Amino acid sequence: MHGRPRQRPGQAPSPLHHQEQAYAVELQKLMPQFLQSNRTCWVFDVGVVCSYSAEAMNQNARLLELNPEFYTAWNYRKRAVEEILGRETDEEARKGIAQRELDVVVRALRVNHKCYGAWYHRKWVIGLGLSSLDAELVLLKKLLRLDGRNFHGWDYRRFIVKTKGVPPEEAILFTTDKINENFSNYSAWHNRSALLSEISKKEGTEINRVQAMLEDEYDFVKNSFYTDPDDQSGWFYYCWLLEQTIALVGTPGSDVWLMKVLDKEIEACRELLELESNSKWTKLTLARLLLTHASYNTSSRKSDTDEARTHFEELCSLDPTHREYYQYQLSMLSSKELIKDRSSLTTQHEGSEELQLKS
């Protein structure tokens, strides 16, 4: 686990300079005042003049700093800001109002940086289009440096990148940086895979370019398991790459390319296995690569399957926790072989449905 627990909503935040009791007392004082303001603003909805007074707003901000999980208070702010912005026409003043909201969020995040309400409010404020998106990217860089796998942060970053219209080719560089900092970062790998999909699905992206991109990714991710073969994040990403590679089958020139990639990757895994004969992930990935290879290349089917079988058998003792899974794979292999022996008589083409990449 990556060790940054979310604060439980009910849990009192651990304030830096205050006694928890002082917090409770202040909270008790603010609560009725807020509820009073909140009631007044409901009255407003049915036509009575509302008072989103500065004082009420300050109280509300303080309340959210004390307890950022208080959703009603965030909603109150949204209504208030909408109303205040509705009255204000000066652009600078409007920007100032938005900035004040961002500051309130920052104070809430200081107390609990995994507060859904606060992040949601921030998105909402950015959606008003009154704030600098570059400033948000700087903020995120800092946050994700301190907590590289804060998924609120990653989620918010995707939102900003999308709002700003940053091309995926550019956005991907940030994931490279984060992975270089620490490659055991699922969030960064995941974000990378999403961005790569986006690039390859873009209209007009040439197939050679997608192929070259995937090859670069294989080279990149290989560094992770040569550095630490026990780290799962790189292997997961590798599996995803393999899926993407297979998905290209059928496009012009891809079949030859696929065999070339598979040969190269099988070789790399074998090399690593020579250095790390007991590496579970290497064995498992190699077995999968071999089976994929087998399903596209009938001439080596027998030797590929035999080698894969050996690896699964060894995995049974190497990783007894997942023994059942490996045995299931072995039984699948046996039944497939039976079918194939028969189907080879009718030379029926086999698809790649036997790939089960997710463990």
Add this chain to the structure above:
Amino acid sequence: MSARKRTLLKVIILGDSGVGKTSLMNQYVNKKFSNQYKATIGADFLTKEVQVEDRLVTMQIWDTAGQERFQSLGVAFYRGADCCVLVYDVNVMKSFDNLDNWREEFLIQASPSDPENFPFVVLGNKVDVDGGNSRVVSEKKAKAWCAAKGGIPYFETSAKEDFNVDAAFQCIAKNALKNETEEEIYLPDTIDVNASRVPKASGCEC
């Protein structure tokens, strides 16, 4: 990008030994006064949260730790100060005369980027002593000195009677905050070596 919201202000208090620097701090922060004089021991700095206009700021008030006695404060002590408070004893002429030296010392050591406009605040302490009868520095004289140095705010205080102490520190906080704009643009990332501030591993609950 918005201005960096720095909430921590470093304030240092200078002045001759025995003018009441520690007493002023203690009165302001802890609301305590002790008649017993001892050269300062034990206090590195005291912190207090203050509301300045619409902002809540933490003031870190640094004591001289007795190193002022033989003018043995090092440059490291002066670094990064947002406001410098100069204290003298209205009953001791020499402590007033030395304000010049303390101001000079500060400007040389801290070398602020804009020495002309660096915020100082002067406090004339111990106005309570002997009902004001033993006083040797007049308010007029002190104010004239402050005016000559570019209009330094001046307060007459008594740490013992808690006279004017809050008002003085409120002004100190306000002036310290003014100075802040100077450094907003570039703050290098530095590393805090206190291990207790370093995140520790625990379960993840997204």
Add this chain to the structure above:
Amino acid sequence: MIEPNTFDAIVLGTGLPESILAASIAAAGKTVLHLDAYEGYLSPWASPSFSTLSSFASSGGCLPKASFSAEEELTFSPEEIEYKILEVKDAPALYSHVKVSPAHDESSLGRLNRYSLDLAGPKVVFCAGPLVDALVSAQADHHVRFKGVEASFIWRDGQMTAVPASRSDVFRDKTLSLADKRFLMRFFKLVADYTDSEGGTSGELAAENLDRPFVEFLRRQQLPTLIREIILYAIALVDDDQEQVSDVASLVSTKDGLQALALYLASASRFPDAPGAFLYPMYGHGDLPQAFCRCAAVRGALYVLRMPVVSLLLDKESGDCKGVQIASGQVLHSEKVIASPTFCVEQPATSESTPTTTSSAVDAEEDAHLRSSDVPSTSSERHETGGDSTKVARCLCITDQSFQPGLSTVMVIFPPNSLHGRKSKVVRALQLGSAADVCPDGKYIVQFSVKCSDATEAEETLQAAKDALFRVDDSEDDLESEKPKLLWSIFFIQDVSNPLQAIRGLKMSVMPDGTIDYRSMMKYTETIFHELFPEKEFFPKLPATSTSDEGEGDAVADGIDGL
């Protein structure tokens, strides 16, 4: 006049070891008087300004002293001295061969008052090393901020190669082959296992193998030459050539090598926001002694700068240390005096210096520590504390750009025989920029050091290192023109040896040595503390406070607050 006039300890000089001792003694609840003849905490450990360093250079290597004038507060009525008086003088020739290559145009250096030039440079602080521990236990940590050393490089075949020292470094390294990455990581794992087992390992790392040379151990691991070199000189930071050994004493044992690596690895992962294993104090190393002095002051130590000490006072009968007399004439009493090696104490006549033999633990330790004290020593005799060289050559340079574009705080190691002319010594270089607040924007300081047995050879070695990093002026080569231009530099040789003395109650501290970090200094300092106060703990660990629970929120909150 200084009051009171009797102290548990008197410390002379404000170098780092003296300052740490003052802080640790004050923290142990003892009274301390800390005296220094200089202005503003100047010492061989300080980071003087450009102008102070210039007067240091023009005087041929003397630290400029404050002129002493008895201030009003220091006047006193003299007392009769009933002690044996030994004159205290400045140690001669601590620095020699001081040479400045002035700037063609001083204005090219920018604002001169922005410079802090480490006299003891290059030095770095291990994140997980004893100095950081001492700073935290002494509560001195909030007086010093650090900059992380961004990257280390090793000089090889005429170019810089990044030192992969952490998991992430290995991952992103572009020069190592995939298999080399695996070898290196496996080796790190071995070291980690060794650390976890606390020495109780078997096989390759069995106790009987630990005393064998580290370099042999590395060879047995079948590590490629490049990796072996990186481990030895850039990670374990070994001082002497291990491959071609002239002196068996300079061979590092497997145990010491592994300990160095373990410290390195622990350091690399200690602070999440530090890029590597090393830290550099903002504003230079000179802020470290000041931080400890401030802690000492907060705990009641009395500080008097600009106050020369004229003599040491001994008991007429026993010859034990009893105090000092200062320039104002006042006598200050203490049975424990710690002096910086910048002082030199006249030796007592042999007949009176013989300590009366007792069998206390202090004595035993003291005798063990000063084994050579059987021989009556003279003031010129000094003993060394590190390695085969008693001198170290240092060079501080100012340049106009970083030698690694995009990086500022960078370390470079030149292993043996890597420099032009196959210089046999290890040279270290540390680049610092305005990010560490030691120079104006756009300027860089590069510090070099090499152990030195011969002045000419040392100067040539450092010249070769400078030529490797900086532009050769009239070169037509395009590659050359991309290198930083050397604007100003100072070269000097510093004595590392420490004076011998045999007066009970007087302890001499140490000069900055030829190593790149503070391990040896900390060890020595702690030893002195225990010899003086065997019943006390050196910086007792603080009881855990509730603030430790706030660490995470706080760090992330600070990041959030960064906007």
